[in-house]
Amino acid sequence: MDIRQLTYVLSVAESGSFLKASENLHVSQPALTLSIKKLETELGFSLFRRTPHGVYLTEMGVIFCQQIQPVKITWDVLMQQLRGDCDRSRRxxxxxxxxxxxxxxxxxxxxxxxxxxxxxxxxxxxxxxxxxxxxxxxxxxxxxxxxxxxxxxxxxxxxxxxxxxxCERQCVLMSIVDPRHKWKCITFNDIQEDALITSLEHSMEDRIIKDICVAHKIVPKRIYRSDNIYTIMDFVKKGKGVTVGPESFGEYYGVAAIPLEPEEMTxxxxxxxxxxxxxxxxxxxxxxxxxxxxxxx
The missing domain is CATH 3.40.190.10 (Periplasmic binding protein-like II)
Incomplete structure (x- = not known):
C-alpha cells in the first residue's frame, strides 16, 4: 500500500468514476484500475461496487476512505511544505x-x-x-x-x-546464442515468430511494445512480463524471447543488440x-x- 493508491481510491470515490478519476490524476484508466485492484487484493476486500449507473463505495470502502482521508491531508500538507517551487531550503x-x-x-x-x-x-x-x-x-x-x-x-x-x-539506436535484444545474434541489422518482420518479453501490462514500456506490434503487424506467439528489468533481461539471455531497447542494453546486460532496419533512434x-x-x-x-x-x- 502506498500514498499513490490511496490518492487513486479517494479520487474514484469523489468522482464516482474510474474514467474521471484517471483524467483528474493524469494517469491511464487501466493503470489506475490495476493499482486499485492490487490494493483490494492486499486488503482482502472490495472497495468499490460497479453498477450501470456509476461506481460506489462498498461498506468496507466507506470505512477505509474515512480512515485514510486524514492520512492524505497530512501527506498533502507535508508535500506542500517540502515542495515550494523555488524554496532552496528543500535541497x-x-x-x-x-x-x-x-x-x-x-x-x-x-x-x-x-x-x-x-x-x-x-x-x-x-x-x-x-x-x-x-x-x-x-x-x-x-x-x-x-x-x-x-x-x-x-x-x-x-x-x-x-x-x-x-541518443541511441533502437535494437532488438536477443540471446547471444540466437542464430541471428551476429546480424548487422534486423526488421520487425524477422521477429514475427518470437516470444516478446516486456514489462507489466498497462505500464509505459508495455504500451510502447503494444504500439510497435500494432504498427508493424506483429502477433507474438507468446508474451512474458515482469516488473524487474533484470528478470526481463534474464529471459532474453536464456533465449526465451526478444524485446526492444537501446543499443547500450546489449553490453550492459550481456545480450545481443541488433539495430533495427530501417534505423530508429531512441x-x-x-x-x-x-x-x-x-x-x-x-x-x-x-x-x-x-x-x-x-x-x-
Whole structure:
C-alpha cells in the first residue's frame, strides 16, 4: 500500500468514476484500475461496487476512505511544505530513473553530481516499466530521466520542460546464442515468430511494445512480463524471447543488440514541469548532465 493508491481510491470515490478519476490524476484508466485492484487484493476486500449507473463505495470502502482521508491531508500538507517551487531550503530531488540511465553510464554522472553538491539529497525511483508521469504531475517526483511515451501519451505534455541527453539506436535484444545474434541489422518482420518479453501490462514500456506490434503487424506467439528489468533481461539471455531497447542494453546486460532496419533512434530525456524552471537544484543537475552527455558524443 502506498500514498499513490490511496490518492487513486479517494479520487474514484469523489468522482464516482474510474474514467474521471484517471483524467483528474493524469494517469491511464487501466493503470489506475490495476493499482486499485492490487490494493483490494492486499486488503482482502472490495472497495468499490460497479453498477450501470456509476461506481460506489462498498461498506468496507466507506470505512477505509474515512480512515485514510486524514492520512492524505497530512501527506498533502507535508508535500506542500517540502515542495515550494523555488524554496532552496528543500535541497532534495526525487528522480524517476529509467533503465537506460544505468546502461548509458548516466547514473555514474548522477553520483558524481551528488558528490560535488553534498548539500543536495536525492531519492531515486527505479521500478522497471513504471509510468513516472502521473507522479510528476502530482508532485511526487521532480525529474524524470527516461524516454517520452509515444505521441499523445501524456495529457499534460505542454506543461513539460524536455531536454535530450542521450541518443541511441533502437535494437532488438536477443540471446547471444540466437542464430541471428551476429546480424548487422534486423526488421520487425524477422521477429514475427518470437516470444516478446516486456514489462507489466498497462505500464509505459508495455504500451510502447503494444504500439510497435500494432504498427508493424506483429502477433507474438507468446508474451512474458515482469516488473524487474533484470528478470526481463534474464529471459532474453536464456533465449526465451526478444524485446526492444537501446543499443547500450546489449553490453550492459550481456545480450545481443541488433539495430533495427530501417534505423530508429531512441532518446533519453531530462524531463520536469515548467513551473519548476526556477528551481536551482534542477537547473544545476540538468546543466551538469548535459555537459557530461555532450562529452560522450
Amino acid at each position: 532534495h530531488l526525487r528522480i524517476g530513473v529509467g533503465a537506460r540511465v544505468f546502461s548509458s553510464g548516466v547514473f555514474e554522472d548522477l553520483v558524481r553530481f551528488l558528490d560535488i553538491h553534498t548539500d543536495i539529497n536525492a531519492t531515486f525511483i527505479t521500478e522497471a516499466g513504471r509510468d513516472f508521469f502521473p507522479d510528476l504531475a502530482n508532485g511526487h517526483i521532480d525529474i524524470i530521466l527516461d524516454r517520452l511515451p509515444l505521441q499523445g501519451g501524456i495529457s499534460f505534455a505542454k506543461k513539460l520542460a524536455v531536454y535530450d541527453l542521450i 532518446y533519453m530525456k531530462f524531463i520536469y514541469l515548467k513551473r519548476n524552471d526556477c528551481d536551482q537544484d534542477i537547473s544545476l543537475l540538468r546543466k551538469y548532465l548535459n555537459q557530461r552527455c555532450n562529452r560522450r558524443k
